[in-house]
Amino acid sequence: MGLSPRPAANVVTVDPQSQESWVTTKLDFLVNWGRANSLWPMPFGTACCAIEFMASAASKFDLARFGMERMSFSPRQADVLICAGRVPFKLAPVIRRIWQQMPQPKWCISMGACASTGGMFDNYAVVQGIDTIIPVDVYVPGCPPRPEGLLYGIMMLQEKVKQERMADRSLRNEMEPDPTSQLYIPPSMIDELSEPFGNSIHQTRSGL
Amino acid sequence: MSETFLPVLAGHAAGADAPDPVTPKNVPYHDGAANPSATGLAEKFGAAIVRTDVVWGETTVIVERSQVNAIVRWLHDDPAQRYDYCSDVTAVEYRDLERPIEVVWHLRSLPYRRFLRLKALIPRGQPLEVPSIWDIHRGVDWMERECYDMFGITFVGHPDLRRILMWEQYKEGFPLRKDFPLRGRFSRSEQLRQALAQNPEARYSMEELSIAEAFEDLPPDMRQRLGAGEKVGE
Numbered sequence A: 001m002g003l004s005p006r007p008a009a010n011v012v013t014v015d016p017q018s019q020e021s022w023v024t025t026k027l028d029f030l031v032n033w034g035r036a037n038s039l040w041p042m043p044f045g046t047a048c049c050a051i052e053f054m055a056s057a058a059s060k061f062d063l064a065r066f067g068m069e070r071m072s073f074s075p076r077q078a079d080v081l082i083c084a085g086r087v088p089f090k091l092a093p094v095i096r097r098i099w100q101q102m103p104q105p106k107w108c109i110s111m112g113a114c115a116s117t118g119g120m121f122d123n124y125a126v127v128q129g130i131d132t133i134i135p136v137d138v139y140v141p142g143c144p145p146r147p148e149g150l151l152y153g154i155m156m157l158q159e160k161v162k163q164e165r166m167a168d169r170s171l172r173n174e175m176e177p178d179p180t181s182q183l184y185i186p187p188s189m190i191d192e193l194s195e196p197f198g199n200s201i202h203q204t205r206s207g208l
Numbered sequence B: 001m002s003e004t005f006l007p008v009l010a011g012h013a014a015g016a017d018a019p020d021p022v023t024p025k026n027v028p029y030h031d032g033a034a035n036p037s038a039t040g041l042a043e044k045f046g047a048a049i050v051r052t053d054v055v056w057g058e059t060t061v062i063v064e065r066s067q068v069n070a071i072v073r074w075l076h077d078d079p080a081q082r083y084d085y086c087s088d089v090t091a092v093e094y095r096d097l098e099r100p101i102e103v104v105w106h107l108r109s110l111p112y113r114r115f116l117r118l119k120a121l122i123p124r125g126q127p128l129e130v131p132s133i134w135d136i137h138r139g140v141d142w143m144e145r146e147c148y149d150m151f152g153i154t155f156v157g158h159p160d161l162r163r164i165l166m167w168e169q170y171k172e173g174f175p176l177r178k179d180f181p182l183r184g185r186f187s188r189s190e191q192l193r194q195a196l197a198q199n200p201e202a203r204y205s206m207e208e209l210s211i212a213e214a215f216e217d218l219p220p221d222m223r224q225r226l227g228a229g230e231k232v233g234e
Helices: A027-036 A048-057 A089-101 A112-117 A147-162 A187-193 A198-202 B036-048 B065-077 B138-151 B188-197 B220-227
Strands: A041-045 A080-084 A107-111 A138-140 B049-055 B058-063 B085-092 B101-109 B114-122 B129-131 B154-156
Touching (some): A027 A147, A041 A048, A048 A080, A048 A107, A048 A147, A080 A089, A080 A112, A089 B188, A112 A138, A187 B188, B036 B065, B058 B065, B065 B101, B065 B129, B085 B138, B114 B129
Parallel strands (some): A080 A107
């Protein structure tokens, strides 16, 4: 596991003697550099993944290195929604509302197997992947993921943020759910995403 | 509330010469020593007591379901019983379709250090109704709601019997029943559509939080804001 080396175009060399304390760079680079290094998380912790998330935020793994030590418990001051744990159907409108309350630019990390796919909870109560409710940028696998896994996901998100271009307006398009069904992707796609997989295909549809 | 509050000391009614509680050893699987309340119940209610089982030292009294409220009332009020704590209300459905559905109450007598399990049987084909004991133990409010939510058992006399774990408009049935499919009855997209259509804020209102009755006790500025029509949710 490891990151590809950073593109050379993202490196600014500073030589104070020759440049007398000024640098030239691209606005995109400067803005993305600032955004990528101050992603304020909106923690949406519902299960054991949230424990690992707390461990990531604590001193040993230290999210502050990424400029993320400021947990934003208000969605209106948050940049990245970190969904850590399973989301039951009863919470679906809640996480949808939180996502809609977050201002652009915003990103979403789906942390753990349950948030990404429903995990082992292939049952009547659990949403089979939060990407059926809100768009997700980075999926972190694991049950639960270790803090290193989450940090790797965060660094991947930082890479994604650094490659964004301000000219590309489509990046900031707000999700627009269907007004009648409130779904933002077609129902057929939701059914396809929620198909049972792995061991759960052997489970019967009914107890009788 | 004029009477003074007395803390309940566990075992104080059993008498000073009662032995100290110890972890029981060599407990027989069947036919151990029954809870003394079982004989008291049989004397008092007679035909309403169907059977008494002792399994692993725990006493289960199977009672006539129409008498549940009276039995729990007597267990609560009788000075020789004093079952003042209802720790669980739940139900059991068996895979065998011939067996009745059981509703289970776990009662605990703190003053006598006793534990008693009551069961009422609902034969198949009969309406799933049992009396509520909310008027005796206020703490069973949410437990009876959960039992209704998961099994569809109606507790007659409960003041506010509606779903508690699933949302109130949930249409798929009662999830812990044996005929309920593990993944629910509808497709995933339909389930998600119905879930997103629920209005979770509708119940987080003054009505749900019961602050309407406490309105006069609120701080003046809060009273002013709420009185001016500020509402939370839709």
